[in-house]
Amino acid sequence: MIRTVATTPFDGQKPGTSGLRKKVPVFQQPHYVENFVQSVFDSLSEFEGETLVVGGDGRYYNREAIQTVIRIAAAAGFGRVLVGRGGILSTPAASAVIRKHGAFGGIILSASHNPGGEHGDFGIKYNIGNGGPAPEPVTDAIFARSKEITQYRISDAPDVDLDTLGITRVEDMVVDVVDPVEDYAELMGTLFDFDAIRDLFGSGFTMRFDAMSAVTGPYATAILEETLGAAPGTVVHGEPLPDFGGHHPDPNLVHAHDLYERVMAPDGPEFGAASDGDGDRNMVVGRGRFVTPSDSLAIIAANAHLAPGYRSGIAGIARSMPTSGAADRVAEKLGVKCYETPTGWKFFGNLLDAGLATVCGEESFGTGSSHVREKDGLWAVLMWLNIIAARRQGVAEIVGEHWAAYGRNYYTRHDYEEVDAAAADALVADLRARLDTLPGTVINGLTVEKADDFAYHDPVDGSVTTKQGIRVFFTDGSRIVYRLSGTGTAGATLRVYLERFEPDASRHDLDTQDALADLVEIARTLPDIEGRTGRSAPTVIT
Numbered sequence: 001m002i003r004t005v006a007t008t009p010f011d012g013q014k015p016g017t018s019g020l021r022k023k024v025p026v027f028q029q030p031h032y033v034e035n036f037v038q039s040v041f042d043s044l045s046e047f048e049g050e051t052l053v054v055g056g057d058g059r060y061y062n063r064e065a066i067q068t069v070i071r072i073a074a075a076a077g078f079g080r081v082l083v084g085r086g087g088i089l090s091t092p093a094a095s096a097v098i099r100k101h102g103a104f105g106g107i108i109l110s111a112s113h114n115p116g117g118e119h120g121d122f123g124i125k126y127n128i129g130n131g132g133p134a135p136e137p138v139t140d141a142i143f144a145r146s147k148e149i150t151q152y153r154i155s156d157a158p159d160v161d162l163d164t165l166g167i168t169r170v171e172d173m174v175v176d177v178v179d180p181v182e183d184y185a186e187l188m189g190t191l192f193d194f195d196a197i198r199d200l201f202g203s204g205f206t207m208r209f210d211a212m213s214a215v216t217g218p219y220a221t222a223i224l225e226e227t228l229g230a231a232p233g234t235v236v237h238g239e240p241l242p243d244f245g246g247h248h249p250d251p252n253l254v255h256a257h258d259l260y261e262r263v264m265a266p267d268g269p270e271f272g273a274a275s276d277g278d279g280d281r282n283m284v285v286g287r288g289r290f291v292t293p294s295d296s297l298a299i300i301a302a303n304a305h306l307a308p309g310y311r312s313g314i315a316g317i318a319r320s321m322p323t324s325g326a327a328d329r330v331a332e333k334l335g336v337k338c339y340e341t342p343t344g345w346k347f348f349g350n351l352l353d354a355g356l357a358t359v360c361g362e363e364s365f366g367t368g369s370s371h372v373r374e375k376d377g378l379w380a381v382l383m384w385l386n387i388i389a390a391r392r393q394g395v396a397e398i399v400g401e402h403w404a405a406y407g408r409n410y411y412t413r414h415d416y417e418e419v420d421a422a423a424a425d426a427l428v429a430d431l432r433a434r435l436d437t438l439p440g441t442v443i444n445g446l447t448v449e450k451a452d453d454f455a456y457h458d459p460v461d462g463s464v465t466t467k468q469g470i471r472v473f474f475t476d477g478s479r480i481v482y483r484l485s486g487t488g489t490a491g492a493t494l495r496v497y498l499e500r501f502e503p504d505a506s507r508h509d510l511d512t513q514d515a516l517a518d519l520v521e522i523a524r525t526l527p528d529i530e531g532r533t534g535r536s537a538p539t540v541i542t
Contacts, residue, residue, distance in 0.1 A: 002154065004151050007031045008150070009146060013147075014146075015126075021123040024122045027061060047105075051081070053107075053127075070083070084180030091278040102129075105127055108125045112277055113277050114250075165177050180219075193308055197382070210251070211236070212247060213241040217239055218240070271385070275377035292411055293323070293364065293367065294323050297319060314358035319339070320340075339351055343364070408501070411500075412541060420491060428483075431482060435451045444522050448473070449474055481496070482523075
């Protein structure tokens, strides 16, 4: 039986760069999930009888929210739901399933790299038929609907058994519980030289993959250990847990520091990697060398031809604006274009669909390609394994040779997390007001060449996206970027990005923070971060 339930709008159901994210107790409020999901469906059309993909990263409240989505989808008139067993689907796997099965779209239950648990974070994101995050016109329509919703329709059917593969029905809608790994693993096998990677592991090559008690555990175990022959135990923290084992599932030098230390140890594995809560981010580290996400994007682009799925070359590269310019020099050498977009994977979708870009990346530990429409942590790890297997070199040697050929971009990001939102907004507004007066200013010996507020003109659909980050360029080629992140759930996160290009190979082994020390000081004093926010130091440095 389908019921119509009267409701009233909730404030703040505005999807950010990766959907709607709030604390778990917010989503647990009566009608909260129902309102948002109904707002999604009310903003769409012509989906009657179509297929919807549903899954999530296994965090707390994942299963309950999935049951609600299924019941509302049945009431809305969808013909079929594909849901991952156990409610599990990594974000890139969900994109792959949407694309393979020609689904109308998908709903992903995740807050990506944010902490989980009873009092942690939760999120809901809608992906369109190309497998990618909903573009701004769609998310704007969802938000507009959420502010005026007065009712939702929902089935009274009992819960679906999410742990048993097979087909059941909710009203007239088919619910198909599928293996969450199968379609994704099949796709990876078409892109990479699995035989070469098997030979690599067979030669004694050692690796440690930290799934961070998040969604990639089943995927990494199936592909790395069971298919490619990595030693049992290569994958650690491989069981997805509702609270991610009490850890922060963000694969960076702070939250995956144990992995870094193990690989750097003299008797540690030769290669280490990690992925985040929903499987779309990655960290790569080799014995003696951590690989920054910006460098990883550039090196992957330069070596993609070594993988079977990319042997014909790449059409172009796309990077988010805060990501370093390392990929730009690779694009120039390859004779392809490098596109600079706002932060948020949805901005890559048009470029990928139009065939203008093949490899994409963000400095926030996200890399991917045209195989799906999301960033893909395990894909990036497999690409690195393919490169290592083809070149028979270690990570440090591969990175060193890349810098020698292209130069090194010293790069760091300083995050000030959970800053008072009003103070953060005022800081950015003040910087924006000073843009015209900054050029020519000398600060700590460096001269400002130009300053702007980044705006993106989409070359495919002509849309314009403004106010995407304050950029300050110096005459020596260095730059500082300030932007507020849209992925947190408490206060504001001020991200500060610092970059300097170094062509001299004799200066490629400096400590990053030392190489950027003057920029770090300028970045703090120019907007008076401490005076405005009370923060004397960043929360996280990557």
